[in-house]
Structure formats: structure tokens, C-alpha cells
Amino acid sequence: MQMATMKNDAHQENMRMKRESSPLELDLPSALEQVNNLCNDCGACVKNCAFLQKYGSPGQLAKELADGSAANLSRAYECSLCGLCTTLCPQGCDPSGMFFQARRQANADLGDDKRHGVLRNYEAQGTSPRFTWYALPQDCDTIFFPGCNIPGSRPEIVKLLFQHMQQVIPNLGVVMDCCCKPSHDLGRTDFFREMFGELRSYLLDNGIKKVLCACPNCFKVFSMYGGGLETEMVYALLDANELPQAEKVTGEVCVHDPCPLRNESAVHEAARSILRKKGLKIAPQRRERKKTLCCGEGGAVPCMAPDLAKKWPEIRVKDIQGRPLVTYCAGCALFLGRHTPTHHLLDIIYKPKETLDGRVKPAPSPITYWNRIQLKKWFQRNLPAEAARERSLPYGASGESAGGAGFKGALFAFAGGLLCGFKKIK
Template sequence: MPPQQPSAPQTAPDSAPPSPASTASVPDAARMAVQCTECGACVRMCPFLQEHGTPAHMARQLQHSPQTVLNAYACSLCSLCSAVCPEKLDPAQMFMDMRRAAVASGLLDTAPYRRILGYEALGISAAFTLYGLPQGADTVFFPGCTLAGTRPRTVQAAFSYLRTVFPRAGAVLACCSKPSHDLGMQSLFNERFTQLYNRLAQHGIRRVVTACPNCHKVFTTYAQDMEVVSIYEVLARRPAMAAGHDRSAPSCTAALHDPCPLREFPAIHHAARVLAAEAGIDVTELPGTRRRTLCCGEGGAVGAVRPDLAGGWTARRAAAAPQKRIFTYCAGCAGSLSAAGRRTDHLLDLVFYPRRTLAGRMKPARAPFSYLHRLWLKLRWRLLLTRGTDGK
């Protein structure tokens, strides 16, 4: 079965000449204009909405000012508004559709997003991709670009562990194309993700084990006939069995930041806490946690056009539990919060290298080394997995 096709407008290619967007191309807007009671619950949580008004106001605005679809590029797509709405409306989906409408009508200037789109293009390039698919494999590990680049030894340790659970597991190094998805470039995303999906499906892959929250969300949304499970859930089934686990590691109290793409995945929230506790962490719950977690500032590529709003989210998250170190299970969140001056470590580092992590000696790599690390992993996994197979 092909990946799920989105409800977004598919008629206009990404490069279509400009034409006015309208509420007709933003499917949820008409409903939002009528059903949103303007109670303000979402507005109180979100600086973007405080700037632009309630979702109903923005939906009405679209009717006479179609170009306001561009306002959605200051929304982090974090879905906190949807999580708190008492009417069970989904403003975040409307903002996603506004982005798609902006692209379909040719209104989006992609110049500010060159860097993130270049990162995606590199992630799907022949040089950086690996389809390590051993004969008979029905499971693959899909660590994602940033985790593989910043923490290659941890990713390698996670894969070694995974092979103790799924002995024939393969591994794929590629980009899930979430950047083009979130920018509203749906036809480009469809083309790229379909290629990835087809490659896996044709090999008989039925289970994808993710480590990156963004990849997890993409696969659960667009590859619904595959089982998609996070490495955190796999590890939490037998936490003490993780490779390299050191029970004598010192314990500490720490805050756990849940990445916003996993807002609706309570099983992963639970698994993360199991793993943290097993590593000796006494978890302090942040104000705004699990389903009500905050964006770290990376969401929706807002930083490319509104660094003030993106930085505001980061500062808000970093300011919570100021005396505590933070653990998270997203390489992007860890980088964003660390850049804001809060020591933030990755949960997978804690699981596989607890002593070094708790001692503050796990240093995530930066560019250009992060790119070299991805090539190192590719070489290593190629030797391990692809001899005599269709991997390349």
C-alpha cells in the first residue's frame, strides 16, 4: 500500500505561478471560523497567536486577505494549541494547511529556508544515504540525520542493541524529508517520502524503529501500514539489558523535556521515564510536559524568518526548572536548549554511556564533523549489512 496521501492541496505543483490563496485551499479554515469560540485558551499559551489573534480571527482574515496564509510561517507547528483546545479543534492543522496553500499559490519565498532545504537534500543524496537491508530483514533502524551526525557512537550502540532484539534488522541512513513537509512543499515531500517508502516496502520491511521524533511523526502519519515504534519503547521493555548500561553510575535529579512532535505518543513519554529512572535519574516534571509540552524553538523552521519567536520558545522552555539539568530524546531539542545555555543531554547517551553523560563528558559533534560522522556510520553499516544485498 502506498503512503497515506495528505489532505493538503495536491493540484498545484510547488513551482506554480502566483495565484491568490483562499479559504477553499485551507480545508479547516471555514470550520475554524465557525466552531472556534475564541475562548483564548490557546492564545494564552502561544506568542504567535498573541500576535495574530485567535484561530477564528485568522480564519476569517483569510477570506478577505488570502496572502495572510504566509502568517503561518511564524507558527512552530507544535500543536500545543490543539492540545489545549476545549472544543477539540486543531488550529495547528489549519496553520499547516495555510503553509501548503502558500506554496501551492506561489506566495512562499524559499530563500530564507535554503539552509534547511539544503540539509534535507544532502540527507537524501547518494553520498549520505544507506539502505542496509539484509536478506530477510523485516525491520529497520531509522536514526535520522541529526542524531546520526551528532552522536554516531550512541547510534551505533543503539543499533547493536536493536540487533539483539531483532537479529535480522537492517538500518537506513536517509532524511525523512520533514523540512519540506513542514514548509508546506507537499508535492516535493510526497515524491521524496514515496521513494523512501517504496524502497522499504519492496524489500519487505514491515517495522521501522525510529529514534528521532520528527522521523517518528512522519512515518506514523504517512506509512500507516508499517509498524512504527521508537527505540525508546524497544529499550524500555528490557531497560537493564541495554548495551553499555552501567548500574553503578551516579544518580541525580533532572528535568525531562518531551519533544513536541511526540505530543500525542504517551507510550513514548512513559518509555523515556522508565529509561531515565533505570539510569538513576529522579525525574522532575516540567510545567508543560507530556501532551502539554512546549516547543524548544526548532519547530516549523520559524527561526529562519522569526528568530525572536523561535528564541522565545527556547527561552521559555530553558527557563523551566532553572536549577536542573535537562534530558530529552530529540537531538534538535538538545541542541536548541544547549545553545540557549542550558545543559541538555540526549536520553540515548544516558542509556548507553551513563557515566560519561552524567559526568558531562558526552559532547555532541558539530558541523563539519557531524557530516563526517554520518559518512563513518554509512561505511560501517555498509560493511556490516549490505554485502551481497541490494543496499548501496
């Protein structure tokens, strides 16, 4: 099989520019100034967003945020950080960026909010020695970074996908770790910088040049902060080569593009091309690609304002008029799947008929923790590595000690194993 990638100069230039304007180099006063100067209260963004409908236009909110009060800063945790307002604004305002800066300021002033504890713990597990595994074979310059959700919910598919990509990239390595996007979005800037910075340095020091992501959030983090590393979604690679499973199906679906990828037109196209190759027709919608919606889970809004989070799937459900949805983010598939039948593209690739018939059930938590350990063991048995490691937390995530996170991880994994009859990956 010939290797074919989506590498092109325009994309690389785009990535370089994104990194140079890193949101971590900006601050709240500059974001407020931008919105104050440009927003004319036209309402184009407000029409589409329940958060703005509740609190007011970005221009009005910029004036309120300027007082720096805890109440006003904390409101930013009810914004999904989905970027739709920024895309729609005819004046070039970046309200999404402003709410991100408000979160950073809120975290600096007020510290961690206990309502985000579950998410912080999830990330602490993902970065702990128990769940991490780096395996870089000899002459490896490309790694697969599957993220946290897919290894837990679909470990067999991760195994098959890895083996398939090995046919294209024989020295492919694997890194099971968390990109720390949860901390990034919660405004925990120092923690994110330290954790992602250490991950990136390890990869660069070991000669890695390219990262293949299965999770849109991981892709976004590597694209924005992974200077020196080329980043690609696995769907671009899959589409550019022979698909792993030839079975075809018929039917019509709608596509939910994950909001972190709203500006990645090559990935939108790859996902649709794969669906067409599987035999499916794609019904167009009003809100897709660049104008896609949040699934509802974005920005950890369900922890703070579940009623606002639910508004997004309500709009999506109206748009699709009873057709099945396909998405390429495991988080979106889970959240939207509570409102309407929603399938992950990887399930369609590997088990198309079973998936469309509703017979494919991704593993739920805490089985996910058991699965991640089993998948790690499978990589340890099957991928000989020149460089390998588990990762140690440089300091306790969520204010916990690394030992505390480790104990909880062992407990979750045991409970998950009990629930699934200690099923192993062969």
C-alpha cells in the same frame, strides 16, 4: 534476550486513524471552516503561544487567512506547528492544522522562500547518494531509521545502538536517509509526496514491515504516511529489553518531551522508565507529555522569526528551575542546549556520568557531514545485505541539480573531516 515490543491493538488503530485523516488530503478552505465554526476566542491557546499573542486568536487569523493574500499566508511560517493549541482547545479546533494548510497554500502560490534555503539544502544532502545507504540483510523485515541528526552528531552511539538492537532482532537492516519532514512542514507537498512515497514503496517492495526510529520527526512522518509499515521509537524497544550499558548515576532531571510526540504516551513512559533505570529522579513540570512545548526549532521558525522561536526555551527554562533537562530528540537537545544544560537520552544511556558532568559534546556541523559518511562506510563494511542501494534524487531538491547538491555535500564532508582530523569509525 526475549523480544518485547510496544505493539498493541489500540496503538495500531490510532495509527490507522491518523493515516486515514492525513493532512495532505485536507486543504486550507476546510481548515478555515473548522476553526471559523468552532473558535469562540476563549484565549486558552493564546496564553501559551507568542505567535498567537503577536497576531491574534486562531478565529481572528482564520478570517484574515481567508483573503488569500501573500502577507497573511506567509505568517504561517512563524507558527512552530507544535500542536499545543490543538491539544489545549476546549472546542476541538485544530489551529496547528490550519497553519500547516496555510503553509501549503503559500508554497503553492509563492514558491520556496530563500530564507529556508539552508534547511532545504540540509534535506537535499540527507537524501543524496553521498549520504544515503540502505542495507537489508537476508530475511530482514525490520529496519533502523536513525534520521539525519543523530548519525552526524553521535555516530559511535548509532553504531552501538544498532549492534545492541541486533541482539534482539538478528536480521535488522538499516536505512540512512532523510524522511523529508523539512519539506513536509514547509508546505512542499509534491516534493514530500514523491520522496517519502518512493522511500516507503522501496521498503514495502523489499518485505519491510516495521521501522524503528530514533528521531521524533521521522517517527511522526512514518506514523502518518507510512501505511503498511509499523512504526516504533527505539526507546520503547530499549525499555522493554535489557539496557545496553549498566552504569548508573544519581540526581534529578526534568524531561522535555519533543512536540511531535506529544500524543505518544507510551514513548513518554519509556523515556522516563529508562531514566529511572539509570538511577535518576524525574521532577514533574507543568508543561510535559501531552502539554509539552516546542523547543523553539519547530516548523523552521528560527529562519523567519528568531524572536518568536526564542520564546519557547524561555518558558521551559523558567519551568525547570535550574534542573538539568533530558530530551529524546537531537534537534531539541541542540536548540534547548543553547539556553540551559540539555542532554540527549541516548547520551545518558551510553555515557551517563560523562553526560551529566557536561563532558559529552555532540559533534557540530560540518563535522556531522564527515561523520555521516564514516558511519555509512561502517555499515557497508559490517552489515552484509541482500538488498542495498544509495538513493538518487528523482529531481533536484531546492531547485538545485542533484550534481549541485552532491558537490556541496563533498565540500561539507571534506571541511568536517579537516576539523576532526579525518577521524574514522572503527
